[in-house]
Amino acid sequence: MLDERLTPDRVRLIARTSKDLSYKNLSKMDLQGLSLADACLNEANLSMANLARSDLARARLRGVNLGKANLGGANLARADLSPDYKYVPSDDRETTYEFPSNLGRANLSEANLVRADLTRANLSEANLGGASLAEADLNGANLSMANLVEANLRGANLSRANLSGASVAECNFGGASLREANLRGANLNGTYLVGADLVQADMRGANLVEANLSGANLCKANLRGANLSRSDLSGANLAEADLAEANLSKANLRGANVAGANLSQANLTKADPSGANTANVNLSKANLSGSNLDGTDWPD
Numbered sequence: 001m002l003d004e005r006l007t008p009d010r011v012r013l014i015a016r017t018s019k020d021l022s023y024k025n026l027s028k029m030d031l032q033g034l035s036l037a038d039a040c041l042n043e044a045n046l047s048m049a050n051l052a053r054s055d056l057a058r059a060r061l062r063g064v065n066l067g068k069a070n071l072g073g074a075n076l077a078r079a080d081l082s083p084d085y086k087y088v089p090s091d092d093r094e095t096t097y098e099f100p101s102n103l104g105r106a107n108l109s110e111a112n113l114v115r116a117d118l119t120r121a122n123l124s125e126a127n128l129g130g131a132s133l134a135e136a137d138l139n140g141a142n143l144s145m146a147n148l149v150e151a152n153l154r155g156a157n158l159s160r161a162n163l164s165g166a167s168v169a170e171c172n173f174g175g176a177s178l179r180e181a182n183l184r185g186a187n188l189n190g191t192y193l194v195g196a197d198l199v200q201a202d203m204r205g206a207n208l209v210e211a212n213l214s215g216a217n218l219c220k221a222n223l224r225g226a227n228l229s230r231s232d233l234s235g236a237n238l239a240e241a242d243l244a245e246a247n248l249s250k251a252n253l254r255g256a257n258v259a260g261a262n263l264s265q266a267n268l269t270k271a272d273p274s275g276a277n278t279a280n281v282n283l284s285k286a287n288l289s290g291s292n293l294d295g296t297d298w299p300d
Helices: 008-016
Strands: 084-090 093-099
Touching: none
Parallel strands: none
Antiparallel strands: 084 093
């Protein structure tokens, strides 16, 4: 249960002293530029609050409500935004309730979220343009329809995250884990995914034009109908991936592993799969016109 509403002056006093603002109602409050480093704000209500350029480094924000809050340029490095839990005894057992952090529609443009814990957080429709999320934990997070244009997610954990319909153009996912992530219909135009783990990711209908996926692991990924035109898949692992009806025109597949992949009705016009492992590939009705087939067992 939230405490009574505090005044901005009282909040600033607590920020300088005990730093305990957990369960407080701070919605719509103007707290821009405030230092809340190492503060405890578990399950606080900061919806629609102005926290632009505030310092929330290492803050405890478990189960916090930051819906529609302005965190532009804020520092949330190593902040804990993972779910909060409540254990309620009932008869002969305890019931556990999970309270994920809510950042839906929040403005986090150019915010510092390096190594932040955003496990299962709600970031749907959030603006994370230009934000730094290197090595952040976004396992199971909801980023549907979020703006991640030019964000840095190098080495981040996005396993089972939902990025459906998200805009991640020019984003850096180098070495990130996107295992079983939902990227259906996402805009990944020009995105850097070198060495990323995309095993069993759902990328149906995604826009990967000119994306760099060299050395990425896309084993058993679903890329049906995806646009990979002019993408770099050199050395990538596409074993048993579903690329049916995908557009791979002018794609670089040199040295890639496409063994057992489904390329039926795919467009491989002027693609370069030279030196790729092409064993047991399904090429039914695929368009190979103008492709460089040196070192493959595909028909000329």
